[in-house]
Amino acid sequence: MRNLKPIFHAGVCIALLAACNSKPSNDKTAADTTKTVAAAPAGPGSPIKYDSSKRYIFLTWDDSPQPPGTVVSKRIFKEQGVKATFFAVGMHYDIDPVRKRILDSIRNEYPQFLLANHSYSHGFRDNYNKFYTMVDSAASDFAHAQQQMNIPLKIVRMPGRNNWAGKGEFRGPKSSEKVARRLDSLGYQVIGWDLEWQFVKGSAPKQGAAEMVRMINDKFESGYTNQPNTVVILAHDRMFGKAPYTDSLARFITLLKQDPRNVFETIDHYPSVMNK
Template sequence: MERNNHPRGTRNSRREKKKRVFSKKLAFASILTISIILICGGVYATYAMQHKPKEASELEDNSDFEQKEAALLTKIRDSQKQEELESTEQEKTEGNIQTLTYEPAASDSIPQLEAIKTELATLMTATEKDSSKKTAIKLVGHIKMLKINDQVIGYQPVVDTYTWDYNDEDWSEKTEMGKNTAFVNQKTKQPLTLQDIFMSEANILAVQQVIEQTLLSESSDGNAIIDSILNMPEISLDGTAFTYYSDKISLGLPENPTGKTEITLPYKDIAGYINPEFVDPTAIQGALPEPLDPNKKYISLTFDDGPNPETTPRLLDILKEKGVKATFFMLGQNVVKHEALVKRVAEEGHEVASHSYSHPQLTSVDAQRVKDEVQKTDKAIYHAIGKLPTDFRPPYGAVNKEVAKIIGKPIIQWSVDSQDWQSHNAQAIIKRIDETAYNDTIVLMHDIHPETVDAVAAVIDCLRNEGYEILPSKELLGKKAKPLHMYYGSKDERPVQ
């Protein structure tokens, strides 16, 4: 084995040499790093000095700021002068924030002015609190007039915030609208009411039907809550909270199983029950069918007391073959027994309506019995087709105002009686309708009689030969029949007495 014969002194010399080289490199790296830091720091300092936000005190000597401030104030004041709502200005300045508040000069023109002013003041205070104290700010509070149409004017609190941007050297703008708008009936100069919009108890009852169906449709299990929905207290013209919009309305709801405290209905969904003068016309455009052609003849075929598993299917086959849609006023007790048949009636485009549950004369029973007859049928039909019936035909046509109020649906009577219930003869039925039919009328028949079904094809042919177009009763009445009213045809509407 060879030995390492290098003396120890030589190894130490090499080690010292390496240390000196490393020290030089470390010193050079340190100097380089410090130099880079100094250079970057200098660049940043120069940039920061050039872009340093000016304090408000520095703006006093900034002629460009002063010119743009003057131009902004001129723009704000000119804009207010051009508003239809004449106003007076109140100005105050605290620190960097200048506040301009505009209040209507004619305070008596806005009955809710104090409430609007309170909301405007609250909005101004909140905006000022959230604003920066280190820059120039203009807060402009005013009440904006919104002209919905000739009958409705709205007044809404608005706050415009103008903030001076030091980098762009100009004003940025942000607008915040108040949550509440006060609407005024231009006829009465009073706050807008549900009476203005819906006009009558009959119309608000019709809206109640829409609310019930909407709540059921939005529920995951309508059948589980239908009793509570049908027994929910009615909304009223004078006791219901509401929020008005030009294209819809939000109505406060009584306690109900859905937990909803209000419901919003587009006007197009309730177009037949509102005063069009108080809504945006575009909101209900096309919502109702075109009026019937005055140069044409119309008639409606209606069938009572079904459905009947022996006769109703055959009737549906005939109607389908002839391309006719009719209205079926069904008994709840028969609906429960023949749900599939009820579903077929609806699926084939016919109207499913109510004729009570067991066919009593409703004017001769107590109020609770009337309510039960109506609600049990509503539930049966809803269970069958997922929709509540909207129209009602009282057995024997017997109804008075008290009964009509409990029913809460349009009362569809008839003007042409086929007397099929009396004759039980197909030819007699055909002859009777042919001799008594006239324009815009409703024909009464019963789909539980075989002879009626035997006569229907010929009845349809005779009516068409005489120039009639056959419509379901809802379409004949323009989809705007309302509770507390009876309908014998499209031109024969009578309040229930």
Template structure:
């Protein structure tokens, strides 16, 4: 009955015979794969070690050349530091292929900012180490560079020189990294250079404030939109204003203002009359100031108050143009807003436009806020008319004191010859008065709102020319360096406002 069926044992044996060869094949493939991987890995490891060795080690034929140039380089580095005009100490450290040499000044008391300089030097060294290849011979040299700006100012700056061995050229390549901060030291005081050294006085800082205001307005797309904020900016402070010193210019930090600028740079030739020449590069202000008036010549300035007046000022301008004379107009803000085109003509024809307050009050008899408004409202009116702020100021009735002068923030231009036209209203009396009282280097007071004054001007000019006078605007008579908090009666009569 079961004759045609295979016994169980015989069927199992046949399956085993089929299974065994398959297992042997798996073992063979596995063994072969592992062996192949090991062999390849070994070959790669040997190659990598050889390749790395080539990058780290110098070839034997290059070793001698390298050692000679290394010795020469180190001699050069140490010789350079030895010849610096101040003594240093050397600190040496070697890690792998990177050798670091740091030179620190010995006379630390001559550099009050040395701790900050050392901190930045350490940072520069750390960055240089991180950026240096560990596989290339490198020398890092950190030191403080000292430079003589002039007799009164020395600068100190952290420097890192990186020397890297170039195998192709078989020589050192050099790269220098300068610190971002430079310390300047006043050699007289051995203290950090400060604004007091450069600007010297509050009067000079007020003058520079005017330059800053005008510069911000000139660089603004719409000066009239920002003028209020600019005129009300806090003044430059000798001890509170951040600055960056250069030998030919200075950058001043700005308080918050509508232009959004946080810093402004002023070349010294733009503020030449208000900086201490001992602390700057003399070439930076060369020819920036006008030459002194010639001692063998006579000079006088004609000034006109209270205008402009559309009935009299145009005729006066015609006379001045005919005579080739430039004058100074101390104008009232309330008249400027009424006659802007006339003010523009005054400026366009080369005359000086200066401020005489807005409504002609006696400034010493009103409160500080009103004084400020009288000054600023006139500044704005004049700026709107001619695009420039007035830089000089004549107080109504000549009345001024120290507090008022500080609010005005401009040089106070008084007079030394009074035509008394406001009293006489007579052309011949005006001519006679000036003929009798004029003298060299003086400022003449007149008013362009009086017809009689305009009637007298042509003869006044002829008489002055006949006496040998050269007629100048008051700014030129004073050498373009009059200062706030000071008042001027002539080029040789300057007084501090008390």
């Protein structure tokens, strides 16, 4: 029996080596090595590639959070599968916990929604003449809003003024240009608008859905916009809090989606912002 032990041990080793070297088709370890790791979702400010055959529409809603309008607009955008930017006001955010949760949800739902800066005090509570003559205070007001609402990018819209500023280029009213220049020097992009969905008394939309679509088409066809092949639309959250204006917003987007050239984007993908 002593003479058989070495033979037995050798046989076991050979069998073990054969088992280790074999590669069955259902080997989980081998299969795991072929898995592709999903890329992390891009954050705010990530670039996109423009398609020259498309028309880019930027839905930008001001004065958030203003329930129920903010909540309703957000729901319609989600149902329609379109992107939008909410320019928020710090003093509205600080009113109560409900408004904080609304704005926090916008911040957390990128890439569909982008949160941007519309100042803390909304121009000293609409006292625009004073706000834009006090350059240091105005700049501090935007900085406070940026920090208070944890806004991801330095993109602002100036209350009550259609100013554009970035890369040393300035457009808009002279009365607010000094503040626009100060914000530009601090690294902010100032975004105006090409077309406003206006409101009348009681914050009711002035134009109907079909009229707004016609006006957008006219803008694209004339090329009279701040950047080629793009239209930035301004509206206010509070306009769409109640029927029938809720239905008007839904119809507006439905009509725009009927044109396959139309693409909806958040304002961090506006050409001048991406190229800063």
